[in-house]
Amino acid sequence: xxxxxxxxxxxxxxxxxxxxxxxxxxxxxxxxxxxxxxxxxxxxxxxxxxxxxxxxxxxxxxxxxxxxxxxxxxxxxxxx
Numbered sequence: 001x002x003x004x005x006x007x008x009x010x011x012x013x014x015x016x017x018x019x020x021x022x023x024x025x026x027x028x029x030x031x032x033x034x035x036x037x038x039x040x041x042x043x044x045x046x047x048x049x050x051x052x053x054x055x056x057x058x059x060x061x062x063x064x065x066x067x068x069x070x071x072x073x074x075x076x077x078x079x080x
Contacts, residue, residue, distance in 0.1 A: 001038070002077040004031050009045060009070025018079060038076040045070035 003017045016032040019025040039056040045068050052060045 002032070002035065002079055003074055004035070004077065005043075005072045005074035007070065007072035007074075009068060009072065020079070035077040038078055040075045041073075043070065043072040043074065045072075 001019045003019075004015075005017070006014050011027065012029045014030055015027050016030065017025060017027040018032070039054055041052055041054040044051045045064070047067050047069075048064050050062050050064055052062075054060070
């Protein structure tokens, strides 16, 4: 799966994170294709609480171990 994200809180303003089938992941600056749209989401990370609204899976709330602030608009894509 690829995640293309736009917003504040990540290393870059626009980035692509790729998760491979073996469980490894890496991130790159900018938008890296090819892309096949899967879902759109908004992620807000305030302190240790993360709120995610995903068009496909709805609303989720989770807790993380570290504190951060992120406001992200993104979409997920299948890896081709």
